[in-house]
Amino acid sequence: MIKQLGELRSVIVHGERHARLFDEAAAHYLLTNQSKASIVTETYLLQSVMPAIGALELHQVHDGTLARYVAQRLGDGRSHKTVNLALGVVRRILNLAATTWRDDSGRTWLEQAPRITMLPLVGYQREPQPISWADQRALLPILPDHLSRMALFTLNTGVRDDVVCSLRWEWEIQVPEIGVSVFEVPRQHVKGKRRSRVLVCNSVAQSVVDSVRGQHKDFVFVYRRERVKNVDVAPLMQFRRIETMNNTAWQRARREAGLGDLHVHDLRHTVGMRLREAGVPEGTIADVLWHSTPSMTHHYSVAQIVELHAALEKVKGDNGRWNKSLATLRKEQEGRKGHASPPRIPQQRKTA
Structure with missing residues (x-):
């Protein structure tokens, strides 16, 4: 109780921001964007990142605290683009917290949004795979x-x-x-x-x-x-x-x-x-x-x-x-190579 009163005094008297966790910001984002066509996908992406940063205060979310999440997702076989989609939602929430969302005193939830680094896509993008x-x-x-x-x-x-x-x-x-x-x-x-x-x-x-x-x-x-x-x-x-x-x-x-x-x-x-x-x-x-x-x-x-x-x-x-696409032709060619029998080596005839 004493700690909470001290925090409240800091907010009111000294103008400090109320500490907000990322999971609160994420919930606020989802509730205020329910009409977005991509909200289901964004909910799924946020579910993947919440164990890593959900319990952190907003100012604690940055490249350093996201590094473990990025490494884990890449280790699980997720593509750079998929990881970037999740990072993009995190970045969007932090930007809104620093520019749009305000408390009762008119202060933004976050003083300044950090720069979230995206993974490179060139050379890492999955080729389209049209089906026959x-x-x-x-x-x-x-x-x-x-x-x-x-x-x-x-x-x-x-x-x-x-x-x-x-x-x-x-x-x-x-x-x-x-x-x-x-x-x-x-x-x-x-x-x-x-x-x-x-x-x-x-x-x-x-x-x-x-x-x-x-x-x-x-x-x-x-x-x-x-x-x-x-x-x-x-x-x-x-x-x-x-x-x-x-x-x-x-x-x-x-x-x-x-x-x-x-x-x-x-x-x-x-x-x-x-x-x-x-x-x-x-x-x-x-x-x-x-x-x-x-x-x-x-x-x-x-x-x-x-x-x-x-x-x-x-x-x-x-x-x-x-x-057939070029990727399909390549896949078929690799399949034929994998099933091809090794060439027969002619046997040398023995002479007396």
């Missing part, structure tokens, strides 16, 4: 039904994981001219948050959407645990939103399919590769994948939607094209 049609046929049946639908939808639209997980029925707009739907995704759910984007369904993606219509009043892609006994009785669990496709079921399925560390984002790379192989112009590919370009317009016309739909129709099924 054979890979797709191996993967989708192994995935649980809800993940298989989401993966098939991604392979026919090219959208990001967080958009698929956040997709809402209220965003759907019917386009009678082409007999499918589009989804007008608010800018809060678009990377960069500059403006809303239109997600165009091809016929395969539309069939996926129609197959889950009515399961949930808000979200398109949902999950519930189904009964294995008494299957004629409705499950007790209600359908709920899927937070991320990259869960243990995804990781188990990719391993069983022999696809190594296949990322959900690789499905998006697959769409880009298939569109190029189909001869779709780069500008149209950029519009499908929501890449920013100087010629990008801010309003979609029916003609543009028809153009994007026609492009995506070209990648809805195996059309006999190569569907």
Whole structure:
């Protein structure tokens, strides 16, 4: 009690800042940013770093106290980019604490934010790994039904994981001219948050959407645990939103399919590769994948939607094209070398 009174006197009389722990700042950040499209990912990233710095006061969080966390994550096989994503959230919280968040006396939570050093990416980035049609046929049946639908939808639209997980029925707009739907995704759910984007369904993606219509009043892609006994009785669990496709079921399925560390984002790379192989112009590919370009317009016309739909129709099924990236060719070549038999050495005939 005496210590607490002394700390309170220091804050009131001497103008000292109230000591705040990083876990308090992290909780405040998550509570005030619940509408962010990436908040689920950021929560996961913060969970990984909290054991290292959660109990530290804000001014104690810096490169030195983060060094052990960085070394541990790298030792666990995490990429430089993944570690940087977590460090970026920490840096964001510290910057807000030093510039925006204030106590009742008007003082910022932190006097000055430290410079958080990021790991280098050049030479450490993982190459994209688009999948072939054979890979797709191996993967989708192994995935649980809800993940298989989401993966098939991604392979026919090219959208990001967080958009698929956040997709809402209220965003759907019917386009009678082409007999499918589009989804007008608010800018809060678009990377960069500059403006809303239109997600165009091809016929395969539309069939996926129609197959889950009515399961949930808000979200398109949902999950519930189904009964294995008494299957004629409705499950007790209600359908709920899927937070991320990259869960243990995804990781188990990719391993069983022999696809190594296949990322959900690789499905998006697959769409880009298939569109190029189909001869779709780069500008149209950029519009499908929501890449920013100087010629990008801010309003979609029916003609543009028809153009994007026609492009995506070209990648809805195996059309006999190569569907292989340079990384895939390299992987196949290394596999052939690993299984190749050593050359036979001719035996010298013995002479009398």
